[in-house]
Amino acid sequence: MDFAHLHVASAYSLRHGASMPADLVARAVEHGQSSLALTDRDGVYGAVRFVQACVSSGITPVLGVDLALDPPARQRPMPPAARPPDEGVHGTPLRGGAWVDPRHPRAVLLGRGRRGWRSLCRLLTAVQAERDDARSTAASFAHIAAHADGLVALLGPHSSVLEALAARRPDLADALVAPWREIFGDSLRIEIVSHRARSGPLSTTVAARALGWARERGITTVLAHAARYADPSQGRVVDVLDATRRLVALDERHRDRSNAQGFLAPTPFMAHLADEIARAAGADRRTSHSLLVAAVDLAGECAITPADLGIGEVVVPELDVVLDRTCTLGAANAARADAILRGRCTTGLDRYHGAERIAARHRLEDELRTIATLGFATYFLTVAEVVDLTRTRGIRVAARGSGAGSLVNHLLGISGVDPLRHGLLMERFLTPLRRQLPDIDIDVESARRLEVYDAIIERFGVERVATVSMMETYRVRHAIRDVGAALALPPGEIDTLAKAFPHVRARNARDALRDLPELRDSGLGRLTARGELDHFWDLVESLDGLPRHVAMHPCGVLLADATLLDRTPVEPSGQGYPMSAFDKDDVETLGLLKLDVLGVRMQSALAHAVAEVERIDGAHIDLDAVTLDDPATYALIQSTRTLGCFQIESPGQRELIGKFAPENFNDIIIDISLFRPGPVKSDMVTPFLRARQGWNDPVYVHDDLRPILAETYGVVVFHEQVLRIVAQMTGCSLAEADETRRSMGSTEGQDDVRAWFYPAALAHGYDLVTVERVWEVLRAFASFGFCKAHAAAFSLPTYQSAWFKAHHPAAFLAGVLTHDPGMYPRRLILDDARNLGIAALGLDVNRSGTAYTVEHTPGGDVGDGGQGIRMSLADVKGMSESEMERIVERRPYSSLSDFWHRAAVSQPIVERLVLAGAFDSVHGIMSGVARRGVTRRDLLLQAADLARGGPRRARTESDVEQLSFDTLAGDAPPRPAGLPEFGPADQVRAELEILGLDVSHHVVDFYAPMLDELATLRPPLVRSRDLVSLRSQAEILIAGVKAAVQTPPVRSGRRVIFLTLDDATGPVDAAFFDDAQDPYAATVFSSWLLLVRGELRRTGPRGVSLRATGAWELGYLHGLWSGGGLDAVADMFAAAVHPDASTRASDGQRRTRAHATGSRQSPVPAQSPAPAKLWHSSPGSSGW
């Protein structure tokens, strides 16, 4: 006997189902069931994965949707207890929000083959289009009627019809079923489900009643089980999901299940259930048998194949649409596209001359042949069209990824990197052996990314374009938040718990509590270790990896022909863009053209810099025309002063470029390729650097490989080199070599390749020893290599940013500050600017704009006639877009009062502007100069006076004249308020609080007296700028503001904490290894101003870092120092844990715990600083 579950929700029914499609499929296979349906609620987000899982497990997939319906309320014959909680509630709740998920009646719709799938897509798109807010979507009957083609309707326990039967209203059931019969005719089924609930639609009694009723009316019945998880033990998980979906605390009232029955049951179980229902209905075993058979039959009717979803096809926009012409040539389209592509590329060949031109022509012919074979010409033309669209709008655009290896891309203007000059291969990007659309990713200015989307949609039409979605899944923080809310923990407590964790998987919550010292030693860790929170962590871990939210992918855009909406449902994203139900992998499986339009902040920063140079100096810079051989640029890179530069600003990268000292563009490409986890882990960097610096000779396994590997001194760094080695050794084509490279990703693949490679290389005339050695190199390299084309594409903005920093540092850093592209907080960038002799100009209502701007500064304390960077209004906490625009538009202002009346800015913002010094120049308040006169505090009082003065009277330019009563304007002396001066420390405190930046002084300056004294201590305190002169292994102290803390994965698999401090003379990096983490990790994570003790490591001509042996909160030390002087500090160091084996006399015995508390009156707030982002914290992107 067989059975098919036709009503099954997976975890893609967000916050409803508890099992992933693959787990459901695996369970059905275990049960020996030959087919399985996936009917997620109100969406088909899991459809592609589900079909793939079914096909690879050898069972037949069926697809459908469990759709919420929106019938008139009077048609719902429900007893009061079962009524949805929001029924009869009107008006807006005072607090807490309105009910979510109001238990709509539902129907399951299954699709028959390709037609059915099309209808499902169209139906979902139509329903979602009318969604008015984030609340659940409900379909009207009109929607269903319009898209019923190829669909089968199942009315089950959650339908109005069954609700009527449960309420003993067969008359109403008849009325309710009539329109369904009319539309679906023979394709209507009554779904018989019993969860053996005590009463209601999920009871056997009602199931039996429905069975009898349907048989009398000649409607086919099928047995189903309305499953939402694979295993009965998952009941507790769906309870949490119910609570989370409804945004309420766990409570009987908010739970959907009455028992644990809704699981993917085995066939005998279902057969038994069928008997039970038939018996209760007074029917015989034939009836129960037919219930089972009907399910299997229906599954057969609705079987769907990958081809029905369009898997295996390649879909690109129609050529006419791409060309924006309307002549149709039918079948000749492909040839026409090839011809047009050829024409456009050939024009581009003009940039090559002589021998280069011949080579380029050959290469072009090769590439065009491949493209023609694959029939992808339209694809290339489409991408070129998008790039042109973007450029036309004046938006910076660059290609990224392996597409840079294609000459066609370069000639079409898609990629700015010349593949011939840098030895990039087309085959890494596209080969005739893979009929799959390649990835061409384009980078655009992040601030204008959506403009590009708009342009694409406008150009290709909304029926061909959709963004790609992205399924966000539960990780530990969200799991804690949702479980905490379901268990009704206090909101503040939930927040603290969630933020205590690094971004790890939810299932690793208890591991993290056990392994990370800062968590283990916390109260939470101790409660957990005692097992007191097991229930909580069980639930948190059970949510691991479940989808929780569909969001628009940050860059994926689908471009298809007019059949797009037959292939995917499209819903409006949060920002109102059409968004496919499928994510980037699904879309690739479906053969749809996906273009990644990445918003890159660096591109925006560069655009801002270009604009600033033009505004200030009138010079126009064509950044894309800058040659790649500028000595000043390489000098800057070699100096490692690369904060703010693309890709080369992290501590690890600065260390690497310090050793590497790149001299040309190819060096940058190599540098970027080396600085990734693979090469670092496999220690490819050391042999490379040793050979480069001439300490060792490069080693080549065989002379034939010398030309391939010379650029990297014998070390294999690039995929392109692998391709060439394989081709060289075996004589195969580069396309075949690329297939080989791809196969080497898995162990089985490696075995296959090996079996082919040995005989092929031997046959090609290489001896066994060479073959073996080359094979070892290839095998070792398999997982670490990098696509050179990709690195080359990346290197372009790297070079451009370094060029800009070398030539126009103020404009460049203004761009960086405005668009925040890098890993460091703005305050560190600002400090970098100061160190470069650029003045940090304070906020000023008459000068500050909506972005950071460059100003020429008069000669004086900052050097003669240099440049300065003016702070931006955008960084004022709480400032709205419209307020900012108003401020700029209505300048200049003659006084605070004038500003108050004309700029119409809210009082708290005005106060913040005053405190941050934005009115200093208007009122002649000299920063930092103590004199009796108007202070920022007097202005605060005036703001209060103004606020009390009733509504603002004048808001337009013409009314300004009347405002001469201004008390503080002009010569009118202010009333003495008797308030204390606004000192430098007050200023910095206000700047940090309001702007998140220390503008007027560096925070560390306030600790200078203590730091100067500490410099006489043993070990001494050393400032960043003096580090290079120290010998290796010296024990020293460093102090500063936390600029970044990273915990990247490292070779040993153990965590290392990398801390970057900024001490006003530059950044210093310190590494905390295992032994130092135990006592000090908590301090490193929780403090802002730190003092670190450690041993100096010299890593290259300019490379310096610290192996940390201790960390203390600076405010705490300041307390000690101001109380007991240098001795008190020295005593504390002497008593503190020193994680150095030689000095650790009694291992494991901790004398003093590093304590971050107890700070007294520090000069500036040392703890819990401003809410703005003041340091970077991440698990690390690359390297180390």
Add this chain to the structure above:
Amino acid sequence: MSRSQIRRVAHQRDLGSDDGGCTILHVDMDAFYASVELVTRPELRGKPVIVGGGQRGVVLSGTYEARALGIHSAMPMSRARRIAPQAIVIEPHHERYAEVSAGIMAIFSSVTPIVEPLSLDEAFLNVSGALRRLGSATAIAELIRARVYDEQRITCSVGVASTKFVAKLASTQAKPDGLLVVPIDKVTAFLHPLPVGALWGVGERTEERLVSLGLRTVGDLAHTPVETLTRALGQASGDRLHDLAWGRDERGVVPDAVEKSIGNEETFARDIDDPEMIHREILRLAQKVAARVRRQGHLGRTVVLKVRFADFTTITRSRTLETPTDVGQVIYTTAVELYAALRLQRARIRLVGVRLEGLLDAATRVEQLIFDDSAADPADRRAAEVAADRLRERFGRDVVRPARLWDPQP
């Protein structure tokens, strides 16, 4: 600024002992609930102990050892458990606290009739009439401290000063188990080093405002022109804070202050959104309030509903009745209407409270003629409730209650 922070700033015990003119005492038990618990469980002395509602609810009190770990009252229990996992948690015994409180208040009354209780465990005393009988204010304070400890085995701290607010600040400074006299001529010396947040009426917002003006201590405040303060804070606050900063406080100790309202509130064991449960709680509170009002022979005019949400934000809604009442059912109906008007759906509720305000003497009752005989007549209701009062008086608290409040497993 929290109490502990205020304490940290100034440790002033060297103000001298001249208590001339200091007739106001503020007596405050040290960690009251926790201290009471330790009386019966002396083995817990010296350990961090928290009195609170088990896994849920809030901290009612903690020993000084618990406070050193960061525990303070009104903190959610889940948070307290996390920051002090080693602390011992004791569930509260409210009857016992009431008993001890009555004992303490009796001691106060034996000293002076002018006692103004602020809560179960603290009170202002005006001892000017007791000086001749019992000695100096300091001596009286020591006497009270000794008697409280002798009779109840718990400690208290006393502030002695010429004004209420200084006395209260002094007892805070004296904690735990201490006595601090603030001589009249040392009031400003005592006040001025304190942070502005120590002043009565300076909340978080005002403190922030003052600090942004550079005014961190009471002394800063005192030496700022009052005009500047009124510009920054408004006329009333500016004047008042300036007076306080110079130790001026006209309020006297008012014994048996006439109650202006009678109310009860309840924190749920966990945050809930079930209207059924909330209605039931409102009914229980309304009955309780009505019984208290009747017992005191009052009628009330205004029904006030208080709701506190999970995030600790609190709202109140009130409605003034046409006829003053002492009928539980009337209070209930009004409070439930106020509740319904909030239209709450998903809001998580921590606490509900019902209060009757605008109290007046029951002798002013005007019996209204009721023409609508279909509705339940408030007079009939009242008769039923009065009958229930009598039954409870005779047979105990649990003998009679509305059917909806009947719980088969009490």
